[in-house]
Amino acid sequence: MKKSKFIRSTIILIIGGFITKLLGMIIKIITTNLIGTEGIGIYMLILPTYMLLISIATLGFPVAISKLVAEDKYNNKNLIFSIIPISLVINLILILLLLFSSNFISEFLLRERRTYLGLISIGFVLPFISISSIMRGYFFGKERMFPHIITCIVEEVLRLILIIVFVPIIIPNGIELTISFLIIISIICELSSIIIFILFIKKKKLIKKNDLKPNKNNIKNILNISLPTTGSRLIGSIGYFLEPIILTYVLSKNGYSNSFIITEYGIINGYVLPLILLPSFFTLAISQALIPVVSKYYSIKKYELAQKKIKQAIFFSLIIGIPITLVLILFPYIPLKIIYNNTLGVKYIKVLAFFGIFHYIQSPLTSSLQAMGKSKQAMNGTIYGIIFRTIILFVFSNFKIGMWGLVSAIVFNILIVTFHQMKEVRKCFKS
Numbered sequence: 045m046k047k048s049k050f051i052r053s054t055i056i057l058i059i060g061g062f063i064t065k066l067l068g069m070i071i072k073i074i075t076t077n078l079i080g081t082e083g084i085g086i087y088m089l090i091l092p093t094y095m096l097l098i099s100i101a102t103l104g105f106p107v108a109i110s111k112l113v114a115e116d117k118y119n120n121k122n123l124i125f126s127i128i129p130i131s132l133v134i135n136l137i138l139i140l141l142l143l144f145s146s147n148f149i150s151e152f153l154l155r156e157r158r159t160y161l162g163l164i165s166i167g168f169v170l171p172f173i174s175i176s177s178i179m180r181g182y183f184f185g186k187e188r189m190f191p192h193i194i195t196c197i198v199e200e201v202l203r204l205i206l207i208i209v210f211v212p213i214i215i216p217n218g219i220e221l222t223i224s225f226l227i228i229i230s231i232i233c234e235l236s237s238i239i240i241f242i243l244f245i246k247k248k249k250l251i252k253k254n255d256l257k258p259n260k261n262n263i264k265n266i267l268n269i270s271l272p273t274t275g276s277r278l279i280g281s282i283g284y285f286l287e288p289i290i291l292t293y294v295l296s297k298n299g300y301s302n303s304f305i306i307t308e309y310g311i312i313n314g315y316v317l318p319l320i321l322l323p324s325f326f327t328l329a330i331s332q333a334l335i336p337v338v339s340k341y342y343s344i345k346k347y348e349l350a351q352k353k354i355k356q357a358i359f360f361s362l363i364i365g366i367p368i369t370l371v372l373i374l375f376p377y378i379p380l381k382i383i384y385n386n387t388l389g390v391k392y393i394k395v396l397a398f399f400g401i402f403h404y405i406q407s408p409l410t411s412s413l414q415a416m417g418k419s420k421q422a423m424n425g426t427i428y429g430i431i432f433r434t435i436i437l438f439v440f441s442n443f444k445i446g447m448w449g450l451v452s453a454i455v456f457n458i459l460i461v462t463f464h465q466m467k468e469v470r471k472c473f474k475s
Contacts, residue, residue, distance in 0.1 A: 057189050081307055082306060086162075088310050111335060124179070125257075126263050143167065161221060164224070185336055294442055311392070319372060327364075432460055
């Protein structure tokens with residue numbers, strides 16, 4: 045029964061992930077056509093800060109909630125209501141921080157004044173992302189994947205409609221305002237997810253007064269899992285946050301124009317990496333379905349079954365990842381032309397595509413460590429990867445090789461993290 049439930053959950057996530065990814069690609073194509081390569085470049089400069097703040101705002105709560113709900117030892121409703129006040133306080137602090145620091149970040153760190161309004165906009169989106177992610181974690185823990193898929197599809201459809209309708213109206217007012225709008229529409233999208241999740245909660249599950257009262261033990265249990273998990277994501281996000289700052293500083297110092305940096309950075313992060321990470325919807329679906337299953341088997345000491353599920357996850361990730369990698373290596377012009385109607389970034393794809401294979405198995409390995417209570421080990425892998433990535437980015441960028449310093453840093457990061465997580469997963473079944 046458990047096996048069929050895992051497979052069913054994975055299939056649902058894969059189908060939903062494919063639809064969501066397809067909608068996401070359509071959105072990216074339309075957005076790129078509307079705001080151009082330079083607009084994408086500016087948005088990509090903001091994105092690392094956005095990802096860093098999401099990591100802080102959500103604080104690993106979705107993974108912690110999913111794991112604890114899957115163990116079925118706690119009052120699940122109280123788990124959610126215990127952590128929401130903490131989440132809202134964190135978000136309030138982040139909003140105030142952004143209001144006071146956005147000018148400094150845009151002017152002196154990113155060296156692009158047009159990122160200011162977009163940075164301010166991030167703060168107002170974060171509380172909605174936090175609440176919807178906590179609710180998402182609850183449904184994952186229950187292995188109810190259908191509500192997650194519905195919310196993802198609705199979010200993307202809403203985003204697509206809003207972009208098509210309003211971006212052509214806003215863009216004459218400037219690229220800065222347009223990029224701010226692209227961020228702000230996430231409020232509507234995340235709010236739709238929250239409403240849908242509420243509708244999917246079983247009506248017989250009445251909320252009692254005791255459910256609403258924060259429970260110190262539940263908060264402690266959540267934080268014991270979420271903080272190491274956040275540590276891993278936070279370190280990754282900090283490295284990602286520093287990336288455009290280091291890159292713009294070093295390349296500017298070495299004589300590269302701001303226009304070159306923004307354009308090439310936009311090509312790598314807006315065109316190349318999304319193509320290479322195209323199978324990520326598949327590996328992410330597997331990883332999300334894997335957490336409650338491995339957590340359950342590992343907690344009751346059925347190690348062989350837990351190991352079997354991890355091997356299945358890696359196998360399925362490679363089945364889809366390898367063919368896509370071959371297509372990108374052999375025919376890089378075709379997907380670029382079909383999706384973006386240009387061939388920008390071919391030279392980068394030819395180098396990065398092969399290493400995508402290692403990235404595809406990284407997500408299931410990291411999720412497995414988190415499910416087995418080894419979040420600290422997962423975090424260590426991220427730390428090593430980010431340290432080497434940052435050093436390589438700084439050193440290689442000084443060699444006056446343009447964006448190849450960034451490409452080299454990405455490759456080393458993928459390899460270091462993947463092999464570390466693989467080693468730690470093996471350790472879990474040897475001890």
